[in-house]
Amino acid sequence: MTSFTITLANQGGAAFDVDRRKPLLQSLREQGVDLPYGCKYGGCITCAAKIISGKVNQKAQRALNNRQINNGYIILCVARPMSDCTLEVGVESHDKLYRNPFLDPLAAHELKADIATPLEAKK
Amino acid sequence: MTNHCCGPGYASPAEAMRAPREKLLYTIAIYTGTGIQKPDYLCTIDVDPESSTYSQVISRLQMPGIGDELHHMGWNACSSCHGDASMERKYLIVPGVRSTNLHIVDCGTDPRNPTLFKVIDGAEIRTRTNLSAPHTVHCLGSDIIVSMLGDAQGNAPGGYLQLSKEFEIVGRWENSMGSIKFGYDFWYQPRHNVMVSSEWAAPNTFMPGFDLEEVGHLKYGREIHFWDFEKKEPRQTFYLGEDGLLPLEVRFHHDPDSSHGFVGAALSANIIHWWKDAAGDWQWEKIVDVDNEPHPEWPIPIPGVISVILLSMDDRYLYLCNWLHGDIRQYDISDPHNAKLTGQVWMGGLLGRAPEVNGVKVTGGPQMIQLSLDGKRLYVTTSLFSTWDNQFYPEIRTNGGCMLMVNCDTENGGMAIDPLFVVDFGKEPNGPSRCHETRYPGGDCTSDIWV
Numbered sequence: 001m002t003s004f005t006i007t008l009a010n011q012g013g014a015a016f017d018v019d020r021r022k023p024l025l026q027s028l029r030e031q032g033v034d035l036p037y038g039c040k041y042g043g044c045i046t047c048a049a050k051i052i053s054g055k056v057n058q059k060a061q062r063a064l065n066n067r068q069i070n071n072g073y074i075i076l077c078v079a080r081p082m083s084d085c086t087l088e089v090g091v092e093s094h095d096k097l098y099r100n101p102f103l104d105p106l107a108a109h110e111l112k113a114d115i116a117t118p119l120e121a122k123k
Numbered sequence: 124m125t126n127h128c129c130g131p132g133y134a135s136p137a138e139a140m141r142a143p144r145e146k147l148l149y150t151i152a153i154y155t156g157t158g159i160q161k162p163d164y165l166c167t168i169d170v171d172p173e174s175s176t177y178s179q180v181i182s183r184l185q186m187p188g189i190g191d192e193l194h195h196m197g198w199n200a201c202s203s204c205h206g207d208a209s210m211e212r213k214y215l216i217v218p219g220v221r222s223t224n225l226h227i228v229d230c231g232t233d234p235r236n237p238t239l240f241k242v243i244d245g246a247e248i249r250t251r252t253n254l255s256a257p258h259t260v261h262c263l264g265s266d267i268i269v270s271m272l273g274d275a276q277g278n279a280p281g282g283y284l285q286l287s288k289e290f291e292i293v294g295r296w297e298n299s300m301g302s303i304k305f306g307y308d309f310w311y312q313p314r315h316n317v318m319v320s321s322e323w324a325a326p327n328t329f330m331p332g333f334d335l336e337e338v339g340h341l342k343y344g345r346e347i348h349f350w351d352f353e354k355k356e357p358r359q360t361f362y363l364g365e366d367g368l369l370p371l372e373v374r375f376h377h378d379p380d381s382s383h384g385f386v387g388a389a390l391s392a393n394i395i396h397w398w399k400d401a402a403g404d405w406q407w408e409k410i411v412d413v414d415n416e417p418h419p420e421w422p423i424p425i426p427g428v429i430s431v432i433l434l435s436m437d438d439r440y441l442y443l444c445n446w447l448h449g450d451i452r453q454y455d456i457s458d459p460h461n462a463k464l465t466g467q468v469w470m471g472g473l474l475g476r477a478p479e480v481n482g483v484k485v486t487g488g489p490q491m492i493q494l495s496l497d498g499k500r501l502y503v504t505t506s507l508f509s510t511w512d513n514q515f516y517p518e519i520r521t522n523g524g525c526m527l528m529v530n531c532d533t534e535n536g537g538m539a540i541d542p543l544f545v546v547d548f549g550k551e552p553n554g555p556s557r558c559h560e561t562r563y564p565g566g567d568c569t570s571d572i573w574v
Contacts, residue, residue, distance in 0.1 A: 034160050036158070036160065036190065038155060038156075038191075038192060038221030039222065039330065041275075041276055042277075043273075043276070043277035043327040043330055043331070044327075045330065045331035045510060046155060046156055046190055046192075046221060046509070046510075062277060063327060063330065064331065065331075065334055090158060091156075091520070098514045098517065099514060100421075100515055101333060101334060101335035101336070101514070102335065102418070102423040102424075102425055103418075103420075103422070103423075105336065105422070106334060111336055112334070112337070115340045115342070
């Protein structure tokens with residue numbers, strides 16, 4: 001199988017067939033979806049979307065901390081689909097992306113992957 | 124040699140102070156990160172009080188694509204080229220931090236309606252130089268260098284991109300980055316053969332937003348670097364420690380003979396001063412320390428976050444902005460070892476001291492500033508960086524940023540917000556945008572360096 005179906009829950013459930021080898025941002029923009037983006041190398045969070053169902057490979061992203069990942073965020077400019085997916089896209093999906101660090105500190109396991117301390121209880 | 128016939132700028136800071144009053148400003152405004160799918164743009168703002176469009180945006184130059192995050196910018200030429208009749212202060216180099224695109228904007232042909240002259244594609248810069256995330260632009264007499272905060276994948280430390288005066292990529296400017304961990308701003312003082320550079324963080328660290336916890340993991344800067352300017356390599360590093368967390372804007376005295384300079388440590392909310400002592404060694408000290416302020420509902424006290432500092436052209440006053448507290452301060456630094464607070468105004472901020480100014484709800488805090496050459500008018504904008512805005516001032520998405528003007532008393536010290544000047548970027552034609560750095564067509568207090 002070379003393609004998967006991506007459904008955009010907050011764009012009326014519009015569905016698109018995408019190449020599993022291409023980043024989702026590229027595939028969706030090529031089909032006319034107007035999405036925000038910035039760096040296009042996985043470092044800047046501007047294109048972040050929320051995954052409602054499905055699975056992606058986003059090993060190349062460096063922008064998200066573990067809390068953001070646990071809240072379902074993916075970086076569309078580098079994420080490639082590994083299954084059919086349903087996404088919320090654009091800033092309407094960013095309700096949990098940003099936090100005030102003086103109000104709401106991260107726990108040690110919620111930092112970015114390179115500095116996070118794993119939670120003992122988790123696998 | 125002093126003359127008035129030749130190249131751009133002014134023979135001296137004293138001559139710059141006698142230049143005609145500014146009538147136009149160029150200010151960038153962004154839609155990146157706002158949810159509005161439009162390009163960032165360069166605004167031309169009318170600041171001639173005799174004009175019927177005073178205090179209004181009179182033209183807007185859109186960039187070709189979305190997502191650049193325009194941020195800082197610089198002129199192709201400044202007073203460092205004053206003796207060169209072949210040079211002209213005509214083009215603004217306007218980088219996109221996220222895209223790495225460099226936009227070359229012609230402001231000289233029609234100063235009221237700048238046009239796009241050329242775009243140097245970010246992908247080409249990344250491929251040819253292994254650099255990304257452009258920040259500060261300075262001309263070096265003829266060529267131009269740009270501090271680049273990351274490598275092509277957004278890792279620190281990046282380096283310096285050199286452009287020819289025809290805006291062709293020359294390559295990497297520096298011969299070595301030494302042991303420098305991060306880049307950000309820089310300023311050079313050629314009579315002392317020195318450049319000083321400061322440290323923010325890797326693009327992959329700061330672009331997504333501010334995780335305070337990463338400071339303790341040494342992912343943000345706390346050092347400043349003194350370069351051998353001619354050899355293009357770092358010579359000495361000062362570790363500033365807890366006094367110097369996130370050292371950002373670097374300003375030397377405008378007086379080209381002076382060795383005194385300053386950097387604002389954003390998170391420590393300190394001003395660090397350096398100078399060359401009688402033995403010829405560089406020294407540093409802390410001269411301003413802004414205390415953190417408690418917030419009634421937050422577990423962690425709020426630091427000032429000094430997002431910018433600026434020196435008046437006569438080197439008498441230092442201005443700083445506490446972006447999270449919401450105040451701008453004026454210090455008399457006639458004795459640079461002993462800064463005296465002489466003025467303070469409030470606009471926006473998280474402490475709630477001035478939520479509304481001149482009838483506009485100020486969302487964000489005082490952030491970037493630009494001072495008139497005569498030192499009397501300080502123009503202030505409120506947005507820092509899209510992701511950081513979204514964390515600390517989420518209402519900016521619907522309210523947009525704003526520009527205000529502060530009248531500065533250059534005789535006795537003191538500041539007052541001008542009641543008649545406000546540019547509300549919440550009312551822009553394509554929806555609320557956010558304003559950041561400002562430059563003046565005739566040069567300003569952060570553009571011009573004398574060789």
